[in-house]
Amino acid sequence: MADILELFFLPPLAIGRIGGSDTPLESFRWAADTSIHAAHRTIIEPAVTLEIADDGTPLPYIPTAIRFRDAGKLRPVAPFFELWVRTQDGAQISEAPLTLGLLRNLGLAAGDLRFRISVANKKAQRRTQQISCGFVARVDAVGDDHERKPLLATSPHDADHEPLVFQDAPVPLGSFQVVRPLAATVLGVDLSIIRVRFTPPRGEVYGPPTAIASIPSQLPEGVEMAWDKIMQGRMHEIVKPENRILNPNSAWSRYIGAAKGQTDPEPYDSYDGAKCGDETSFGVVDDTCDGIIEAHLVAGGNRFSAYARVTASPPDYAPDRRPFASVAEDLADRDLPAPPVTTETVDVTEEEIADLFNRVFETATQINLDAERYRGVAHQESVKTPPLTDLRSMTKADQPYADLAVTLVTDADAVAGNAPPSGRLPYTEMAKTAHASLTDIYDLLDFLRTRAGHVKKLVRPPYGRFAQLPKTAGENPGVKFRDPRVDRDTMHDMRMPPYMRDSDSTALSLNARQYETLMKLVDLLAQPQPKPLSDAAGFAAPVETAATARQRSFSRIERHVAAVLAARARSAPTR
Numbered sequence: 001m002a003d004i005l006e007l008f009f010l011p012p013l014a015i016g017r018i019g020g021s022d023t024p025l026e027s028f029r030w031a032a033d034t035s036i037h038a039a040h041r042t043i044i045e046p047a048v049t050l051e052i053a054d055d056g057t058p059l060p061y062i063p064t065a066i067r068f069r070d071a072g073k074l075r076p077v078a079p080f081f082e083l084w085v086r087t088q089d090g091a092q093i094s095e096a097p098l099t100l101g102l103l104r105n106l107g108l109a110a111g112d113l114r115f116r117i118s119v120a121n122k123k124a125q126r127r128t129q130q131i132s133c134g135f136v137a138r139v140d141a142v143g144d145d146h147e148r149k150p151l152l153a154t155s156p157h158d159a160d161h162e163p164l165v166f167q168d169a170p171v172p173l174g175s176f177q178v179v180r181p182l183a184a185t186v187l188g189v190d191l192s193i194i195r196v197r198f199t200p201p202r203g204e205v206y207g208p209p210t211a212i213a214s215i216p217s218q219l220p221e222g223v224e225m226a227w228d229k230i231m232q233g234r235m236h237e238i239v240k241p242e243n244r245i246l247n248p249n250s251a252w253s254r255y256i257g258a259a260k261g262q263t264d265p266e267p268y269d270s271y272d273g274a275k276c277g278d279e280t281s282f283g284v285v286d287d288t289c290d291g292i293i294e295a296h297l298v299a300g301g302n303r304f305s306a307y308a309r310v311t312a313s314p315p316d317y318a319p320d321r322r323p324f325a326s327v328a329e330d331l332a333d334r335d336l337p338a339p340p341v342t343t344e345t346v347d348v349t350e351e352e353i354a355d356l357f358n359r360v361f362e363t364a365t366q367i368n369l370d371a372e373r374y375r376g377v378a379h380q381e382s383v384k385t386p387p388l389t390d391l392r393s394m395t396k397a398d399q400p401y402a403d404l405a406v407t408l409v410t411d412a413d414a415v416a417g418n419a420p421p422s423g424r425l426p427y428t429e430m431a432k433t434a435h436a437s438l439t440d441i442y443d444l445l446d447f448l449r450t451r452a453g454h455v456k457k458l459v460r461p462p463y464g465r466f467a468q469l470p471k472t473a474g475e476n477p478g479v480k481f482r483d484p485r486v487d488r489d490t491m492h493d494m495r496m497p498p499y500m501r502d503s504d505s506t507a508l509s510l511n512a513r514q515y516e517t518l519m520k521l522v523d524l525l526a527q528p529q530p531k532p533l534s535d536a537a538g539f540a541a542p543v544e545t546a547a548t549a550r551q552r553s554f555s556r557i558e559r560h561v562a563a564v565l566a567a568r569a570r571s572a573p574t575r
């Protein structure tokens with residue numbers, strides 16, 4: 001009989017997405033559109049979906065279409081987590097999903113498993129520095145209890161402060177369910193695997209009885225409205241009546257982001273009530289959350305535990321557009337050095353960078369770059385030398401960084417923040433034009449090879465790692481990496497990605513591993529190239545088609561994501 005070495009969840013991290021519909025979003029996967037005029041763009045296609053009954057019974061099916069809304073309400077993304085084990089049988093060590101059959105072989109049953117999920121929203125707690133302003137839900141379940149369990153969150157007790165969320169008026173944070181395992185395989189899905197599911201909340205906002213109506217500031221971001229001018233705005237409802245259930249006497253309803261002595265992370269004004277009157281918080285929260293799922297099993301006198309992370313985030317409004325920075329790449333950036341780029345490994349690196357530029361294009365196609373440019377630089381301090389940080393950014397004045405931009409936008413229009421009379425979005429269209437050709441791997445490699453110097457200037461360096469930063473910040477911006485203590489290094493300009501915000505509202509960049517890999521590839525491609533191999537007849541050897549390379553890139557990235565997430569599954573939990 002095999003011995004259990006480890007118990008773990010796959011995936012170890014999943015992102016749920018809020019939605020008001022009672023039906024979760026069906027499964028789909030990314031694919032490449034191979035139709036004649038599609039240019040191999042990313043599309044979504046239906047995949048095997050598990051419908052879960054109220055009693056936990058799974059029913060696999062393949063949807064004929066992907067429906068994102070029901071009666072105008074978004075369908076939530078409700079992720080599954082499979083329980084896996086690493087076992088040893090003699091000298092053989094293997095990993096496999098934990099199934100009903102494997103449990104029987106170990107002399108166990110589903111009822112021997114214990115699950116717990118803890119989810120919380122601590123945004124108000126972070127700002128007020130009071131535990132009573134957070135709210136937490138925790139649910140326990142045994143492995144043969146398949147009832148869907150609501151996650152009802154309340155504020156922890158604090159004898160010195162009033163709670164934000166009362167015990168008798170909890171905030172719903174979704175639900176948790178242990179899926180009923182069945183001894184069957186349907187549509188290639190082994191239904192005997194032990195699975196649990198987290199269903200995110202509906203995407204509601206909650207507030208105290210005073211959160212009735214207010215008037216938002218009409219001024220651009222970063223500009224505050226005087227308290228005596230606030231009545232010039234448009235009245236709107238803050239929280240609907242049935243959700244005005246929070247405590248009006250909590251510290252969150254007295255919080256002022258700009259008060260003297262506040263040390264909150266930026267941006268300080270990302271709460272309801274900022275820029276209104278004296279900027280006192282309205283006491284409003286949403287139901288997004290994150291948390292930990294646990295599984296515990298006692299076998300052979302030993303206790304085994306598994307942990308997974310889950311989040312409930314806003315909906316993805318462009319599901320067929322991939323982000324250029326994925327969770328897997330962030331984990332790889334944290335744990336792995338940039339890979340070597342040599343003549344022996346260059347094919348792999350070219351695939352990764354080609355896929356990165358495809359995702360950059362997909363991101364560019366869903367952004368209003370004109371609006372983002374204006375937001376990023378309209379109120380910034382000016383600098384003397386390019387890349388510029390005011391409304392001259394990405395105009396003729398911004399050369400040599402700007403080249404394609406100057407043919408589409410006049411200086412007068414750009415500085416005034418206006419589009420041409422036709423009402424087009426010139427920068428948005430320019431971004432699509434500039435990046436479309438780079439979605440072909442061979443055009444991309446040619447561009448990197450022939451414009452190496454321009455690429456190095458145009459791609460914004462990432463913030464340096466702690467080991468790279470000097471003890472004392474200098475005055476000049478960095479070249480190979482940026483220093484967050486240097487004001488110029490935090491400012492927005494036209495370097496890629498242009499005008500996009502990092503988590504602290506400063507200028508976004510590729511992560512360090514992506515940047516280093518790209519620069520290594522640019523350096524290698526800039527070296528003199530050997531002549532192409534020829535066949536006996538003297539003709540150049542055939543090259544791989546762009547479509548084949550694109551599909552191969554998809555497969556490799558998927559394997560990369562799976563490998564990184566599997567590695568993270570074995571990390572000790574941080575509690």
